[in-house]
Amino acid sequence: MRTIGRWRILEAIAACLCVMTCAAQDISVSNQLNVLLSRQGVVKIVLGTFSGTLEVAGKNRLILEAGDRQLAAPMISTSVSIHGSSDGSLVAVAAGEKWQAPVIRVRADEGLVFRNRLYWGTLRFLAVREGVQVVNEIFLEDYLACVLEAEIGEAPLEALKAQAVVARSEVVHKLATGRHTKEGFDLCAGEHCMAYKGAEGVTPAMRKACYETRGIVLTAGGKILDAVFHNMCGGITACAEDVWDSPHIAGLDSVWDGLRAHAAPMFRSEEEVSDFLASPPQGIFCCPEENTLPSYARKYFRWTRRLDNAELIRRCGAPLRDIRILERRPSGRVRKLALVTAAGTRVIEKELPIRRLFDLPSGFFILRVERDAAGIRSVEFRGAGSGHGVGLCQMGAWSMASKGFGFQAILEHYYPNARLSQIYR
Ligand SMILES: [Zn+2]
Ligand SMILES: [Zn+2]
Incomplete structure (x- = not known):
């Protein structure tokens, strides 16, 4: 080994x-x-690109690397400020001394505080066109x-x-x-x-x-x-091809989230989905009525979102004449949604664009459309779960x-x- x-x-x-x-x-x-x-x-996680002077503090003595030089010995400081210089490199100032290099790394045994957050590992500062890119290099x-x-x-x-x-x-x-x-x-x-x-x-x-x-x-x-993984499936998880542009991924399958027999979930009609949402079977693991879960879980197991005509116009860009589910996956996730306006029919595909357009917690929902003589008065989305629904x-x-x-x-x-x-x- x-x-x-x-x-x-x-x-x-x-x-x-x-x-x-x-x-x-x-x-x-x-x-x-x-x-x-x-x-x-070691993995490298970007924290962002920032402008101005950046302050880093250590819980104990900082160790600074500027270019090839490791500057532990002269450092008695527990803080350093870093800013860009006119020649495109970085300047670090600590304990009255100054170092200049294109890349500066800072670490301290018990962690670093940067922008009010504690980080383990090393913070790497790099001069980039938009400012200073900060990356946290940390053991996986x-x-x-x-x-x-x-x-x-x-x-x-x-x-x-x-x-x-x-x-x-x-x-x-x-x-x-x-x-x-x-x-x-x-x-x-x-x-x-x-x-x-x-x-x-x-x-x-x-x-x-x-x-x-x-x-x-x-x-x-x-x-x-x-x-x-995702926050809450609502009773059935989805597979990758239900929600993304993806072929089937071995290892990511749709499962009933409960003690029921493990047949692949298979909704065959809108009525079945509607019944499942209205009266979920007993024994679902993520059901907050039956289990000890954090209070926010109650918000998402079953949810309703009602959009009135004005809100629908704002989100769809024109008065809606009709809204229809064109394709639903066997796990219950809506895959294609048709929006009919005077300008024609627009098809919204995939879970994330659908969720974003109507600000929905998940793509697992049914529609209740209320109409009057003038057209659609409101649309109610009745749904389950939060997140894409794939995996854990x-x-x-x-x-x-x-x-x-x-x-x-x-x-x-x-x-x-x-x-x-x-x-x-
Ligand atoms: Zn990313
Ligand atoms: Zn679940």
């Missing part, structure tokens, strides 16, 4: 997984592991503990562990796809990649969840799974953990065709 940094990649497991790997695929498990090795376990396992804080909060331990495995898998998958490589970092700190707000609020349980699942990921089809349902995982299920059982429930592998210790 090779040991790199704090990492010991389990080559035996890697070799075993590679047997399943199609040689022609760009992103095989071996490719994904190589990406991790090349980074020595430390980053995951922070992701737990931002993405699920103080859930029971086994739910935190399930979320840690899911986030680890998704991050490793994303690293290998290089979605932000050209921009000089691995991931952004927003919804596009994963919510990240630094280390403030990370609890011992969150650290423990990462430690006890260290190196464990979900794999399917010879790859580490892009194990996406966080609220379902939360209640499964409260009922005594372990993280393996939780993951087996949401990803029935994936398996767990430990890729490093």
